[in-house]
Amino acid sequence: MIATTVRRPTENAAVGLVSKAARPLPSIADAFACLAACEARGDLCGARLCRLLLQRVARDGRVGE
Numbered sequence: 001m002i003a004t005t006v007r008r009p010t011e012n013a014a015v016g017l018v019s020k021a022a023r024p025l026p027s028i029a030d031a032f033a034c035l036a037a038c039e040a041r042g043d044l045c046g047a048r049l050c051r052l053l054l055q056r057v058a059r060d061g062r063v064g065e
Contacts, residue, residue, distance in 0.1 A: 025053075025056065025057050025060060026053070026057065027057075028054070028057050028058070031050060031053050031054045031057050032054065034046075034050045034053070035047060035050035035051065035054065038050055
């Protein structure tokens with residue numbers, strides 16, 4: 001049997017729109033709140049993602065909000 005891929009133009013269009021849309025970053029206070037919540041729950045993966053988000057927010061200059 002030959003495996004074929006079914007074309008889904010709506011899926012491709014949706015992925016294309018999401019990848020082009022600007023995603024606003026949260027404030028630094030919100031990012032710290034998420035980090036605190038993850039650390040309180042013991043969620044190591046979530047805490048790591050929040051730390052990376054904090055670095056991104058700080059790098060993009062949105063610290064003084």
